[in-house]
Amino acid sequence: MSRGGERRRAALLRALWNRTRPIATWPLPEPGGPPQRPRFDDDEIRLPHGAAPVRAADDRLAEASLAHIGAHLAFGSGRFAAGSLRPVQVALVSLIEDARVEALALRERPGLRRLWLPFHAAEPGARTAPDLMARLSRALLDPGSDDPDAFVAKGRALFFADPSAWTDPGFSRRLGDRLGNDLGQMRVPFSPRSYIVEPAYRDDHAGLWEQPEPEAASGPERLPGDAAARAAGVDPPPGPAASLRRYPEWDHRIRCARPDWASVREEEPATGPTRSVAPDPRLDRTLSLLRLSRMTRRRRQLDGDELDLAAAVDAVGLIRSGRQPEPRLYARIQRRPAPVPVLLLIDVSLSTADPAPGGGRLIDAALDVAYTVIGALPRLQVPLAVMAFRSAGRHDVRATWIKRWSDAPGIAAGRLAALAPGGSTRLGAALRHAGGMLPPGPGLILVLTDGEPSDIDIHDPAYLVADAREACRRLAGDGVTVLGLALAHAQIEALARICTARRCVSIHTLSRLRALIGTIGRGAWS
Amino acid sequence: MSGRPLLTDYLIRTEPYYRPVGDEAALFAAAYAARLPMILKGPTGCGKTRFLEHMSWRLRRPLVTIACHEDMSAPDLVGRWLLDAGGTVWHDGPLTRAVRFGAICYLDEVVEARSDTLVAIHPLTDARRMLPLERSGEVVPAHPDFLLVVSYNPGYQALQKDLKESTKQRFGALAFTYPAPDLEAEIVAHEAGVDASCATRLVQVGAASRALVAEGLTEGASTRMLIHAGRLIAGGIGFAPACALAVATPLTDDPALRDALAAAIAAQVP
Structure with a gap:
């Protein structure tokens, strides 16, 4: 099945008729079976033309169906009453x-x-x-x-x-x-x-x-297929609305990636009652210092905002003595390069219900960190997205957007509050999914987890660690750094096996967290 | 330094074509009479710049346009010291020239400029109407004819690019959008030199691309793009290849969206 092909079908309905409906893909009828025709209603469109091929030229039947159904949607006006018609x-x-x-x-x-x-x-x-x-x-x-x-x-x-x-x-x-x-x-x-x-x-x-x-x-x-599916109690095939992505998984025993092995589904976030986090005046100070330090002055430039006084004096001296002056006369105020986007990935598996070293549960500590990061990074103009994940076997990894790139930071508080511990930690799949959500170019993923990855269908403790390590390695190849954030100092060791010791930070105290935000704000983590 | 002659090059001498969509020309003329600085908002290629050219022709004021970019610094706007054999000499930037000699100064895509650069325009846009040149110590009072106009594209969201609130609140604003289909067809027909039916079909292609924004396209086709396609058609290229060249291919690299656009274009070829 081609995901691109399914997107093309949805985009086609939009481009031709500016309409949208979930488009369910039904398999082609059995050879010799009765032919099937598309169907539409107020909720969805079903195309019994088989999986969407990659090439548009191979999908003319679906294209014609969508153009026809779109015409019904555009020019039809309600349903006919059959009455006494034969x-x-x-x-x-x-x-x-x-x-x-x-x-x-x-x-x-x-x-x-x-x-x-x-x-x-x-x-x-x-x-x-x-x-x-x-x-x-x-x-x-x-x-x-x-x-x-x-x-x-x-x-x-x-x-x-x-x-x-x-x-x-x-x-x-x-x-x-x-x-x-x-x-x-x-x-x-x-x-x-x-x-x-x-x-x-x-x-x-x-x-x-x-x-x-x-x-x-x-x-x-x-x-x-309809009746059969209902009889079997199977959910109808998800339309494009429910986005499901498959990712490879690294099997360390065969030293090979299994293609399309883990499925990640994005869930709509729930919202809960918001709570306020006590302001941290020292963090505010760190942030304002960081904002100031965005500018640097570069002297003796060919072109710039102002004359570099020392260079100008030298040049006038040379001119007056009849010699050729150095053309680098200007000072330029330069900003640091634009900050790289940061994605905070929060593990909300059942083990985060365990008590945290400082009291409370691990998940509460994780959420406190998330509140602080969400409050701080956007003020430093660092693009930030936040995603929570959990899993129940390789077919059911769930990712929830707490804050998309374009969401206002305020939207995250209620969604964070609604997070409850549950499921397991299939970290590699979550990392690959998060990596795909970053804009192209350099990026930073902060993983907030309680340590060991685990899942219900995996009994070899080294398997998911090796897979997560491989995911980090792949992401590094794309310019994405993964930083592991440990809520307790004791977790550092487990995290270090995944993202290497250099890329693990313990943030069990507020000052550690402040330091981390400072490092990210300065772009000094790489 | 000589005055007016410097800016006569910036006078627009022949009437630029502009098809009003509402009372924007009257509103702008009133804003100019009150010397109220203006923001022109709207998507790419919907006619902001053309409108201002038209108004500057109508008001008989020179138009100094500055395309903003993120490396633009305050000296690029106001001017800088240069060195010559006798020592340093001050050289006015384009904004200072417009302020001194009474032009309409147009900062195109103003959000692309750094916010610390834009602070330079603050004293010009309130009751003071003056431009202090920090580096030369001079204060340039604005010429009575001077007006500042900036444009920006609110849909174009390079992560958190927006005007500072303190900048925004000094301006009046006119919001532009793509013209209604029949009006847009009239504009395309006039500018590209194609017949009304071809222009209508081009506008339908534009509408399809704008609908695709909901499917992930960054921005729909601008009126300018449709005019480009129309000019190719007027030059003898077929409808579909002209639309592919001027609209579909430049707009997106996403194969799904490109295929959908191609289908929408094919649907307009009888």
């Missing part, structure tokens, strides 16, 4: 409605005809009801159609008689009624149970009709 009339009202929204779509986006038309394969010849309907569908889209059938020709003439009527949804109802009647009088048999909408890109019409009267809905039975 199934053949329901099918024809739906067919005319398809043609109506497509005709309106083509007024604004004439190029869609090139997308849709290749799927219309119906040729003059067969005269069963589904054949006649497919031929009519084609005749209503294809301006070059010359279908000789009287029914098709009549439908076409009535449809194009008054294009100004297309904007009225009642048009489909009236014309569909009439053509359905005609088809009934032609004594052409129509079986609603075996009827499949043609061509394949069009939806199954379930989204066009009011649902409380199931026998009125023209559509076929529900998609086979």
Whole structure:
């Protein structure tokens, strides 16, 4: 499955129609099984066209479906009530409605005809009801159609008689009624149970009709996979809204990375009651000193903010004595390079419910650190994001945004307060995920953990340590440094095995934390 | 130092095309009459600079434009000492020249400048209307015709770039946005020299790209981009390749978004 392909499908619906719906991907039907058609409702779109391929050119059917469903969303107006319509009339009202929204779509986006038309394969010849309907569908889209059938020709003439009527949804109802009647009088048999909408890109019409009267809905039975999934109690496949990412994991025994091994899902943060942290005047002082020290003066520059007095005096001396002066006459006030973005990664596994050395639980100590960092770094203009993580086996690593890059620091307090210890610590996957959330270029990940990684499906204590170490190594290759923050001095040793002793700091006292923030503010951690 | 002649080069002599979308021209003229410094806000390429060129033509004031960047320092604005055979000589910066001789000074993309640089404009933007030149000890009173105008793009969020509150509160502001579709089509048709139907289709492509911001595109296509595409079309290039060259390819490197844009462009090719 291609994540890029799924994003492309969502972006396509947005670009063509400025609409958004979760798009569920359904597998292709079994060979020999009944064909399936897309379906849409107020909540989602289902495409039974299989996994999204990487190349857009291989995904024309899904593209055509999304363009068609988008036209329903843009030009449809609520659902039809089936009332006393016969199934053949329901099918024809739906067919005319398809043609109506497509005709309106083509007024604004004439190029869609090139997308849709290749799927219309119906040729003059067969005269069963589904054949006649497919031929009519084609005749209503294809301006070059010359279908000789009287029914098709009549439908076409009535449809194009008054294009100004297309904007009225009642048009489909009236014309569909009439053509359905005609088809009934032609004594052409129509079986609603075996009827499949043609061509394949069009939806199954379930989204066009009011649902409380199931026998009125023209559509076929529900998609086979649907019932099966419900019977098995399986969640429907997640749409793009639930973002799931897979990461490799390093297995130290085989000295190899297992591809797509751990799955990380992002959870929406909850919010809890906020609490205030006592202000630390010494931290404030550290911060204001750091802000001042952002400027440095560089002397004897070719170009700069002001004349460098010493250089100017020298130069005038040289000029007066008839010699060539040195051109480096200016002093330049220069700022330190822009601070690198910092991502604070907080371990909220069950073990953080253990008591902390200074009293309280480890998680409370961790949250205090987080409050302080969130309060301090944005004041130093350091871009900051905060994420919490926990895990329950390799398929279920959860990451929660406490503060995204663009969130105001104030938003984090309530989300931090809602964090409760639970689950395990699959640190490597969390680190890889966090690394992917940093903007390209140098970055810093602060890992706030109680020490040893662990997880319910891992019994070898060295495995996750080796994996986390490998994740740090990979991140270092991308210019991202991982600093381990230990809440108790005793944890340093375990952390040092992951991010090396040089990159571990114990922040069990406030002064240590102040020093750490100072180091980050000066950019002196590397 | 000679005065007016220095700035005559900055006078705009022929009327720049500008299609008003509301009463912004009247509002700006009133702000100028009150010498109220102005902020022009709005996304890239929606017509801020063109509007100001038009207004400076209409008000018959020279327009001194300074493109701000993060390495720009206060001396780049106000001036600096240079050295010659006789000793040091003061050289006015573009802002000082505009202040001295009565131009409209336009700081384009002002948030790109460092906030300590921008503090230099504070005395100009309140009742004092003067520019103290710290390094030469001179105080330059603003010419009665002088006006300061700055522009910035609020959507363009390079992490925490914004004007200081103390800077913001000295200005009046006009917010620009992409013109309504029919108006934008009229502008594209005029500027690019394409027919109305082609301009309408270009504007639809613009709308598609702006919708894609919700899917992760940093910023949608500007009116300027659509005009570029239109000029290529007027020059004989096909609609799809012109849009790919001037809109889709410059906007994004993300394959999913580029494919979606390509589909939106293809949908406009009859």
